[in-house]
Amino acid sequence: MAELRLRALRGIGEIRPGERLGEVLTDALRHNDVVLRDHDVVAVCQKVVSKSENRYRELADETPTPKAVELAAICGKDARYVEVVLQQATDVVRCSRGVLIVRHKLGFVVANAGVDQSNIERGDERVLLLPEDPDASAERLRVHIEARHGVSVGVVVTDSFGRAWRKGVIGVALGCAGLQSLRDRRGERDRQGRELRITEVALGDQIASAATLVMGEADEGLPMVVISGLAAEAFDGHEPATALIRPAREDLFL
Secondary structure, three states: OOOOEEEEOOOOOOOOOOOOHHHHHHHHHHHOOOOOOOOOEEEEEHHHHHHHOOOEEEHHHOOOOHHHHHHHHHHOOOHHHHHHHHHOEEEEEEEEOOEEEEEEOOOOEEEHHHOEOOOOOOOOOEEEOOOOOHHHHHHHHHHHHHHHHOOOOEEEEEEEEOOOOOOOOEEEEEEEEOOEOOEEOOOOEOOOOOEOOOOEEOHHHHHHHHHHHHHOOOOOOOOEEEEEOOOHHHHOOOEOHHHHOOOHHHOOOO
16 A cells, blocks of 8 residues: 545435435445445445434433433533433443543443534434444445445444544544454564564554545535555455454553
8 A cells, every 4th residue: 555545425415314325325426426446445424324324312302310410410411412321321431521431332432422413403402323333334335335336345434533642533433344444463574574563553443534534524514435545455354343442351541
């Protein structure tokens, strides 16, 4: 890999519940005059995946538990919203003014369990959850692409997470299919011939972060990106995004 090309697909409208993302992608490829090739990667932002899977919740339907009310008073958030966050979480990691960090049921440590109100209709009274199984969502899209377009590609479902030790959000892989989300390079040699002993590359997150550069974070409306030029080795042995999650027993900071 000496050069990557990233192409955001324009003209994708609002995604409705039940809409098939494979067909949305096919139409967008045609509209943008893009032809998929073997070893391309299609990056899709989590929000359109969640919308297509109807992962909406209405805050009016929520009755906050005492714990949700207590945490809402600390972090300054709507108690109904906090109740939804707690339903998606296994543990509360940190709660302070404006901040609620939890461990999601899927294993991610993330603000607000990924429960989002931006770029959705009626976002003041409605929230959007993460996909129920992002790896499965990525795999369904990969299978559609292979069947419809006759090419073998990778698919990454992206989201934006904050980081404990640095400011700002960055793209991460919630779901992966058709490529190594975590590339183990232990046993290889560096330029001086020393054996690599701990180097594992978060390839899924690197792809997601690159895609997010062209997707944007606000009103750009570019939820699908085609990435070309990845080394063929990235597609040797498929690993889902769950491989990127550090088990709680190995977490030295929680």
